[in-house]
Amino acid sequence: MSTEAASADQLIANEWSGGTLPYRVGHRKLGMWLFIVSDSLTFSALLVGYAYVRASSDNWPTPFPFSPSIIFSTVMTLCLLSSSLTMVMGVSASARGDKKATRKWILLTILFGLTFIVLHLIEWRHLINEGLSPFSLPKEWVKEWPGASPLFGATFFGITGLHMFHVATGAIYLAVVAARVNKLKHEDVEISGLYWHFVDLVWMFVFPMIYLLSIKA
Amino acid sequence: MAARTCPVCDRFYGDDAVTFCLVDGSALVNPDGSQVEIAIERPAERDLSLTQIPVKEMAMAEVEHGDEHFAGSNKLFISVWVWLLALTGVEVYLGYIHLNVQLMLTILLGISIIKAALIVAYFMHLRFERLSLVLTLVPILAVCICLLMVFFPDSFRSKNNRYRFQSSTQTETTEEP
Known part of the structure; x- marks a missing residue:
């Protein structure tokens, strides 16, 4: 009944004995974690959908030559991985209470994120110019991989498109955090970091599944 | 139930959660004069209910503190x-x-x-x-x-089953011109 009279020890009680803060995280951070779990399921469903279509097709295009396509997407991967490192530096600067350094690291993170988006859009434009669309393959591809599923484009643009949308939203989110960093608490900065690392994590599955499994023989 | 007062300073408390006066720390009494039931056993060594320390803020401070490591x-x-x-x-x-x-x-x-x-x-x-x-x-x-x-079992079942018609029409259309 009377929680107010309880001591701080009871509010953050032992591992499984409840209390007001059983996870010892604020409600926003818990909320972000739950969002990340549900968003992972969205991406898992898309990747499983891609695997389903690929496994049930007679043939599947493997259109990415090692050079330049794979090297290009490896550079994109490096951008995202490095942005995760700068983000984690930002969060640890924020843990020290160094707002200026936090802002600097977050802006660097945004820069890496934007580089990723620009590189990705260049790649998209290249594929679209080749004649790839969500529901049809370029004519040369149909000749090269007879009976290939026309859904290649749907899976490619769907998965990488949703991921790119997450990167773009993340960049906006981080820009807001960087702008208001003096007003925000440390935990809020940390939460934005959680989101950004999640975007990076998704790419760790998209990159091998979409690109490395479709390298031109 | 909700109305309870401090026997020492006569302050009025409408909150069920409060069992002690937040000003002088004396146990509150119900309108009928009976002692308010204290649900949680107080730790013997430090009795926070007798002070005005905002307990919840202490707990949140602990949360933020926990991030140091x-x-x-x-x-x-x-x-x-x-x-x-x-x-x-x-x-x-x-x-x-x-x-x-x-x-x-x-x-x-x-x-x-x-x-x-x-x-x-x-x-x-x-x-x-x-x-x-x-x-x-x-x-x-x-x-x-x-x-x-x-x-996945369904996707393996439908292999060789799904795009055959489509692929044949595709090859036809590419051969036409």
């Missing part, structure tokens, strides 16, 4: 980053030497899961959170993702 060190983060780069390098190398698709898929998935675990454990510092949070988030996700696998 979060940071790990920048050295740790850089070494995790180097590991991630190295594993990515291995993946790209495997792509370069062209393994067959099934073997490639198995290895890539394995490496990706290791990379994901590194990111979640160190960059998202789940390793430094309470075990209860880890056990709330991770098993749910793992089980749900495994449940998605029920679709």
Whole structure:
């Protein structure tokens, strides 16, 4: 009944004995974690959908030559991985209470994120110019991989498109955090970091599944 | 039930949660004069209910405080980053030497899961959170993702079954011009 009279020890009680803060995280951070779990399921469903279509097709295009396509997407991967490192530096600067350094690291993170988006859009434009669309393959591809599923484009643009949308939203989110960093608490900065690392994590599955499994023989 | 007063200073409290006067710390009494029931046993050595310390804020301070050890060190983060780069390098190398698709898929998935675990454990510092949070988030996700696998038997069944008509029309249209 009377929680107010309880001591701080009871509010953050032992591992499984409840209390007001059983996870010892604020409600926003818990909320972000739950969002990340549900968003992972969205991406898992898309990747499983891609695997389903690929496994049930007679043939599947493997259109990415090692050079330049794979090297290009490896550079994109490096951008995202490095942005995760700068983000984690930002969060640890924020843990020290160094707002200026936090802002600097977050802006660097945004820069890496934007580089990723620009590189990705260049790649998209290249594929679209080749004649790839969500529901049809370029004519040369149909000749090269007879009976290939026309859904290649749907899976490619769907998965990488949703991921790119997450990167773009993340960049906006981080820009807001960087702008208001003096007003925000440390935990809020940390939460934005959680989101950004999640975007990076998704790419760790998209990159091998979409690109490395479709390298031109 | 809700109306309770302090017998010493006559302050009125409408909140069920308050069992002691927040000003002088004396036990509150119900309107009928009976002692308000104290639900939670007070720790003997420090009786916070007798002070005006905002307990909830103390707890939140503890939450923020708990993050001090979060940071790990920048050295740790850089070494995790180097590991991630190295594993990515291995993946790209495997792509370069062209393994067959099934073997490639198995290895890539394995490496990706290791990379994901590194990111979640160190960059998202789940390793430094309470075990209860880890056990709330991770098993749910793992089980749900495994449940998605029920679709695969159907996809293997429909191989050689699905796009045959489509592919023949596609080759026809490309031969026409």
